[in-house]
Amino acid sequence: MFCFLSQVLGRFNRARAARLALPHHVCQTPLFMPVGTQGTIKGLTTNQLEEIGCQIILGNTYHLALRPTSELLDEAGGLHKFMNWPRALLTDSGGFQMVSLLHLADITEKGVTFQNRIGADIIMALDDVVKTTITGPRIEEAMYRTLRWIDRCIAAHERPHDQNLFGIVQGGLDPILRDICVRGLVDRNLPGYAIGGLAGGEDKDSFWRVVAQCTAALPEDKPRYVMGVGYPLDIVVCSALGADMYDCVYPTRTARFGTALVPEGVLKLKHRAMADDTRPIDPTCSCMVCKNYTRAYIHCLVTKDAMGSQLLSYHNLYYIMQFPKGDVPEWVCNAMEVAGIDISSCCAPFSSQSHQEYNSKKCFTEEIDEMEVELERL
Ligand SMILES: [Zn+2]
Numbered sequence: 001m002f003c004f005l006s007q008v009l010g011r012f013n014r015a016r017a018a019r020l021a022l023p024h025h026v027c028q029t030p031l032f033m034p035v036g037t038q039g040t041i042k043g044l045t046t047n048q049l050e051e052i053g054c055q056i057i058l059g060n061t062y063h064l065a066l067r068p069t070s071e072l073l074d075e076a077g078g079l080h081k082f083m084n085w086p087r088a089l090l091t092d093s094g095g096f097q098m099v100s101l102l103h104l105a106d107i108t109e110k111g112v113t114f115q116n117r118i119g120a121d122i123i124m125a126l127d128d129v130v131k132t133t134i135t136g137p138r139i140e141e142a143m144y145r146t147l148r149w150i151d152r153c154i155a156a157h158e159r160p161h162d163q164n165l166f167g168i169v170q171g172g173l174d175p176i177l178r179d180i181c182v183r184g185l186v187d188r189n190l191p192g193y194a195i196g197g198l199a200g201g202e203d204k205d206s207f208w209r210v211v212a213q214c215t216a217a218l219p220e221d222k223p224r225y226v227m228g229v230g231y232p233l234d235i236v237v238c239s240a241l242g243a244d245m246y247d248c249v250y251p252t253r254t255a256r257f258g259t260a261l262v263p264e265g266v267l268k269l270k271h272r273a274m275a276d277d278t279r280p281i282d283p284t285c286s287c288m289v290c291k292n293y294t295r296a297y298i299h300c301l302v303t304k305d306a307m308g309s310q311l312l313s314y315h316n317l318y319y320i321m322q323f324p325k326g327d328v329p330e331w332v333c334n335a336m337e338v339a340g341i342d343i344s345s346c347c348a349p350f351s352s353q354s355h356q357e358y359n360s361k362k363c364f365t366e367e368i369d370e371m372e373v374e375l376e377r378l
Helices: 046-051 061-075 079-083 104-118 137-156 175-187 204-217 232-240 250-256 288-292 295-302 306-321 330-338 352-360 368-377
Strands: 004-012 015-021 026-029 031-036 056-059 088-091 122-124 164-169 192-195 224-226 245-248 259-262 265-268
Touching (some): 164 175, 204 224, 204 330, 232 245, 232 306, 250 306, 288 306, 295 306
Parallel strands (some): 031 056, 164 192, 192 224, 224 245
Antiparallel strands (some): 004 015, 015 026, 259 265
């Protein structure tokens, strides 16, 4: 086991910035991991990913097992070589998608074997994921199944010397179940821990409370990864509560819809008002796209040429890795109080009036509907 927070660079109450030593890269936390599917972050080269400060990429085991196939990756010397990515990689268990394809009894072992072949720095244990909006005995069943599966993952893991197996805390929104799961996983002394099952439609107050409970109970010297989190504000709040790692398809998926992340929220590049706007996407951003291209140019591209979404993906990933700034809703103030951080002096809470103004601004519109439409299409 050699994934650990080797050096804490800074600490403020529960928040920490640290070095995370992985086999292929010494990362600095807190960090965001873009999600790649078939060994690529759509539209960006690995050089560009290094340029924007990407330290670790998340690869989807299920997709990689189908194409290019785990056998081919094994032959190619692992995913790092295959995709020409010198820095760190994390692979998910793939079990979520494999449930329908393989006999249930084989899932844990096959998932780990696939991940051993892919060769990522961090591999995720198989967990039983249940939507947080579901209640009742299914949550308890999934949590205990996740605990049973961790031992099979540990037993099937062939490369513990150069791949770090992370356990995933489940238990829905129930603090007692979360507590049982955290303790069970910590007893196994794993190299790192993830908080799973969140970002699935639960209200924000429930969300941050689960994160606060788990981060407080997980070991100080191990990385803590909140899965599926990628909205700028969520990342800031989770980091204040002591989390270190995040992943989400949001910055790249929203780029494909022609949407840029900016301090005010989101900017719709498809909007007519962009057609003659000669400013950069975000005048305060120092990324390559904002230094070289105007909103008007990207407006021309977004519906017609893949380069539009490539430029937006570049900016969005750069933005999310710089750790965002902006106005603050009430649930954030509540979470910050628990984190011991007084934010009243540096930013005004988001009033309901300003929220309405924000929503009605042209070009800054709801994109959740669009996201849902695309999710249905997948
Ligand atoms: Zn930019």
